Amino acid sequence: MPLLFPATESFISPAVAAAVAPAYILRPLSSSDYAAGVLDVLKDLTTVGDISEDKFLAHFEFMKARPGEYFMVVFEKMETRKVVAVGTLLVERKFIHECGLVGHIEDIAVAKSEQGKHLGKHLIEALDHIGKASGCYKNILDCSPHNEKFYEKCGYTNGGFEMVSTTSKRRKDITNLNRSNGFDRLQHD
Template identity: 50%
Template sequence: MAILYSDASSQAGASSTDAGLFSLDLISPEVAAVLPEGYKMRSLRKSDYDSGYLDCLRVLTTVGEFDRSAFEVRFDEFAQSPGSYYILVVEDAEGRVVGTGALIVERKIIHSLASVGHIEDIAVAKDQQGKKLGLRIIQALDYISEKVGCYKSILDCSEKNEGFYDKCGFKRAGLQMAHYYDSK
């Protein structure tokens, strides 16, 4: 059975200065219960810089090079917008981050001032794929989205991943378009 932390102070390795971005009451106990033995689902912490979080993201895309201080500044920016950023991680029995995903809540004017949950940056370490961690991350983020009052969750994916997200309960609802800018 997987472990679900009840609060930041009970998280192994977490000090009061290393609290997560959000209350762990928002993590689905049903999802946490079906993680592999010894695995934990929790909120991102500053200490995850040294726990494999960036390596996990590198499976997904280019992360770039920056030091711990820059990471902590960005973490603090997320933390200063409570109710907007929900970044969760899955750690293995050794405390290494092996999966992650983010929910960003967009507050709207339409639909009676509704909120929409944007699921982003789903990544699972290559050596952990096949354990349904991606599915569990999606389920956990979708649960958070509903719990915080979003009327829907949306995500973008490549066509090759459409089948996976369909299995997660998502349906094709349009077409994503992008306008990229030159890097500075």
């Protein structure tokens, strides 16, 4: 089972792995995770669309061919061998801060059946560990207002507002999502 990146202590936090054992295993995304339900977990977060296994594998290989940029981790439930949580850290190379690196945390999703078990917090800890190991001078993320308190508990502070420009194909979906998340009620100066 090919992994997206090496499952070494440099990238897989021993503290997080120990905190979730033996019920779950923390590991990099695998090429076999299509069958293990990773896309079903992401569907609990947002629209995924119709992705065939071939398309999943092609995308996996695209990310794997860019070492040091894509870090997607999962929690696999040992009892079922299914993916029950997933999160991503994308590493951006900057010219500022002496060609520094910034980690972008994206797509934090926990299966509804596993929510309330601190897996989301452990995902953030695991991705922060990877960001530090990768040399990122900071990790950042965007979240909806109703998730702000959760991320504050993970050590994050509000650093501003997210601005979005979408293609016409996705604009209606984004507008509806923003309304459901309360973004349409935010006050702007």
